[in-house]
Amino acid sequence: xxxxxxxxxxxxxxxxxxxxxxxxxxxxxxxxxxxxxxxxxxxxxxxxxxxxxxxxxxxxxxxxxxxxxxxxxxxxxxxxxxxxxxxxxxxxxxxxxxxxxxxxxxxxxxxxxxxxxxxxxxxxxxxxxxxxxxxxxxxxxxxxxxxxxxxxxxxxxxxxxxxxxxxxxxxxxxxxxxxxxxxxxxxxxxxxxxxxxxxxxxxxxxxxxxxxxxxxxxxxxxxxxxxxxxxxxxxxxxxxxxxxxxxxxxxxxxxxxxxxxxxxxxxxxxxxxxxxxxxxxxxxxxxxxxxxxxxxxxxxxxxxxxxxxxxxxxxx
Numbered sequence: 001x002x003x004x005x006x007x008x009x010x011x012x013x014x015x016x017x018x019x020x021x022x023x024x025x026x027x028x029x030x031x032x033x034x035x036x037x038x039x040x041x042x043x044x045x046x047x048x049x050x051x052x053x054x055x056x057x058x059x060x061x062x063x064x065x066x067x068x069x070x071x072x073x074x075x076x077x078x079x080x081x082x083x084x085x086x087x088x089x090x091x092x093x094x095x096x097x098x099x100x101x102x103x104x105x106x107x108x109x110x111x112x113x114x115x116x117x118x119x120x121x122x123x124x125x126x127x128x129x130x131x132x133x134x135x136x137x138x139x140x141x142x143x144x145x146x147x148x149x150x151x152x153x154x155x156x157x158x159x160x161x162x163x164x165x166x167x168x169x170x171x172x173x174x175x176x177x178x179x180x181x182x183x184x185x186x187x188x189x190x191x192x193x194x195x196x197x198x199x200x201x202x203x204x205x206x207x208x209x210x211x212x213x214x215x216x217x218x219x220x221x222x223x224x225x226x227x228x229x230x231x232x233x234x235x236x237x238x239x240x241x242x243x244x245x246x247x248x249x250x251x252x253x254x255x256x257x258x259x260x261x262x263x264x265x266x267x268x269x270x271x272x273x274x275x276x277x278x279x280x281x282x283x284x285x286x287x288x289x290x291x292x293x294x295x296x297x298x299x300x301x302x303x304x305x306x307x308x309x310x311x312x313x314x315x316x
Contacts, residue, residue, distance in 0.1 A: 006092070008039045008051045015091055017049075021084055021098065034106060034203055036284070037219060042101060047083065050097045060219030061097050063138055068218055071195060077125045078102045078214040102214035104206025107236060108288045113210035115238040121212040122236065123248030126229050130194040130251075133223030140222040143198055147183040147262045154180055157269035161276065175301050176265055183262020187255040193223035200232040201267060202292045212236070226252070230260035231267055234300040242303055261300055268297035 010029045017025040027044035034040070037057035041049040052058050065082045072081050079102065086096035104110075112118045147154075162173050197204075198220035206214040230252055233242040246252055252260070275290015 008053060010041070012092065013041050013049050013051065016086060016089070016096065017043075019089065019091060020086055024084070024098070034108075034286075043098065046101050048080065048099050048101045049086075050099055051092075052094045052096060057219070058095050061095060063221065064099075064218050065097065067137070067221060071129065071218075074131070075125060075128050075215075077121060077212065079218065080216055102206055102216050104208040104213040107202035107205050107207050108286070108292050110207045111210075112207055112212070112236070112238055115241040116244055117211040118207075119233075119237055119241040119244040120248050122232060123245050123250075125212075125215060126226070126232070127249055127251070129197065130226045130229070132192045133195045137193065137195065137223035138221065139193075140196075140198065140224050140228075141220075143220060143228060144196070144222050144224040146188045146225070147180070147186075147259055147266070150263075150266060151184070154266050154269070157266065157273050161269060161272045172301075176269075176297070179265050179300060180262050183259050183265075186258035186262075189225035189227065189256065189259075194226050196222055196224050196226060196228050198222050198228055200229055201235050201271060201289075202296075203286070203289070205236060225256075225259065227256050227259035227263055230256065231264035233260065234264040234303065235267055235271075235296045237299075239299050239302060242299070261303070264300045265297065268293045268300060271296065 010031065013029055014025060017027075017029075024043060024047070027047070028042075029049075030042040032040040032042055032048070035053075037052065037054045037060055038050040039053050041051065043049050050061060052061060064080075065085070068079065068081050072079050078100075080099040082097050082099050084098035086092075086098065088095055158173065158176065162169055162176075197215065197218060199217060200215070204215065204217045205212055206216065208214075230246075230249070233245045237245060246257065271286075271289040271293025273293075274284070274286045275288070275293055276285070278285030278287035279290065
């Protein structure tokens with residue numbers, strides 16, 4: 001199912017609530033900007049309706065329904081927890097969910113001004129999340145592998161945002177490749193699989209009062225290498241806060257940090273690419289992600305004392 005096949009409107013959401021959860025149908029319904037696999041609607045002050053709009057979204061919602069109630073009690077930051085189930089019907093052919101609302105502004109439209117506090121909050125959150133996962137925990141699908149298994153994606157993203165640059169662009173590409181090559185050469189994760197959020201980037205965390213105040217969208221969670229989450233030290237935190245974060249997290253060895261830096265480069269390139277797609281009006285593009293991705297990429301490169309990417313117009 002895609003957006004073109006069925007339009008998700010306030011009237012549709014209200015009708016579904018009247019059919020299946022009439023006690024909630026009187027609450028205000030407001031569309032929330034953003035979302036990739038799901039369109040979110042604020043429901044009153046404390047709830048949100050998540051409506052799937054991609055083929056994979058229902059399975060992601062099933063995963064959240066199964067595991068978020070298990071994980072949420074041990075996490076020090078608010079996360080969305082499913083409270084009601086929406087069943088497929090003649091009105092809407094997919095399952096849907098009602099979740100708790102996590103207050104705050106998404107980081108891709110806000111900023112962190114209290115860097116040390118945010119570093120401590122992120123370290124505490126990931127330290128609590130990254131416990132050993134049970135045998136029945138989900139495994140990664142399109143993420144979770146060692147960086148060396150992601151080489152095709154890295155090359156695709158890099159070519160898309162820096163096609164044959166010269167001068168400063170060429171130096172920047174070499175700096176990016178140096179971080180990536182170091183991650184590819186790093187030893188793999190040798191510990192037990194741990195719980196991993198899997199998709200920590202600026203649109204999937206919220207901020208209040210200048211610091212991290214919640215984490216959302218756990219549809220890609222899996223059991224595996226924590227480096228996939230530790231990349232958030234550069235994707236989310238202000239420049240220089242990565243050291244404070246790793247001091248607080250305390251359990252990342254050198255190899256894991258090397259893999260995390262490479263994955264931060266990979267994710268930053270993806271954000272830049274999605275930003276360019278948004279500027280060009282391409283489906284799925286996110287204009288706000290471009291600046292966030294470029295800033296994150298600069299932070300990764302600066303942490304290794306290599307040349308930051310030059311700032312200027314996006315490649316045509």
